[in-house]
Amino acid sequence: MATQTLIKSLKYLFTTPYTRLVPRKVKPFKTEKIRGAHILDMNKCTGCSMCQQVCPAACIDMVQVEGNYPQNPRKRFPRIDHSKCTFCALCVEYCPVGALSMTTRTGYELFTIDKNTTLKSPLELCRIEGEVTVTKEDFVVGITPVKLGEVPLKRGE
Numbered sequence: 204m205a206t207q208t209l210i211k212s213l214k215y216l217f218t219t220p221y222t223r224l225v226p227r228k229v230k231p232f233k234t235e236k237i238r239g240a241h242i243l244d245m246n247k248c249t250g251c252s253m254c255q256q257v258c259p260a261a262c263i264d265m266v267q268v269e270g271n272y273p274q275n276p277r278k279r280f281p282r283i284d285h286s287k288c289t290f291c292a293l294c295v296e297y298c299p300v301g302a303l304s305m306t307t308r309t310g311y312e313l314f315t316i317d318k319n320t321t322l323k324s325p326l327e328l329c330r331i332e333g334e335v336t337v338t339k340e341d342f343v344v345g346i347t348p349v350k351l352g353e354v355p356l357k358r359g360e
């Protein structure tokens with residue numbers, strides 16, 4: 204038994220590792236709908252603070268930003284602490300105007316040893332680099348039209 208275990212262990216010394224050396228050897232694996240750093244459209248945001256209220260990690264607070272934002276008279280915008288964020292996308296889903304989206308900016312691009320850089324101001328959230336992957340549209344469920352005379356089924360029927 205012990206010999207078999209030893210042989211097996213020795214065999215693995217000469218095989219390639221399962222782990223990947225990111226980012227030194229390979230780029231991080233990213234899917235089409237990966238949930239990375241948020242991007243904020245300050246020309247859409249109304250300052251309603253819905254994103255702050257639904258955030259389960261309590262990592263959003265509202266701050267004031269100077270500028271001309273007619274749709275947001277109080278000039279209040281979300282600020283997000285990415286060190287606390289779980290990237291659940293609830294803020295994206297519940298934003299009534301689709302001002303928040305998520306991007307491909309994730310993994311090692313967000314790693315930092317400087318805690319002061321994880322808190323992203325609204326202006327920084329506007330300038331997040333990366334392709335947009337998840338938007339409010341991804342959470343809008345279409346209503347299936349029902350024909351006259353048909354009774355829609357309820358859950359469990």
Ligand code: SF4
Pocket residue numbers: 257258259260261262263283287288289290291292293294295
């Ligand atoms: S993705 Fe989730 S945890 Fe992160 S800010 Fe949005 S609601 Fe909060």
Ligand code: SF4
Pocket residue numbers: 247248249250251252253254255280281297298299300301302303
């Ligand atoms: S990002 Fe959306 S949910 Fe958050 S304050 Fe602006 S409009 Fe409201």
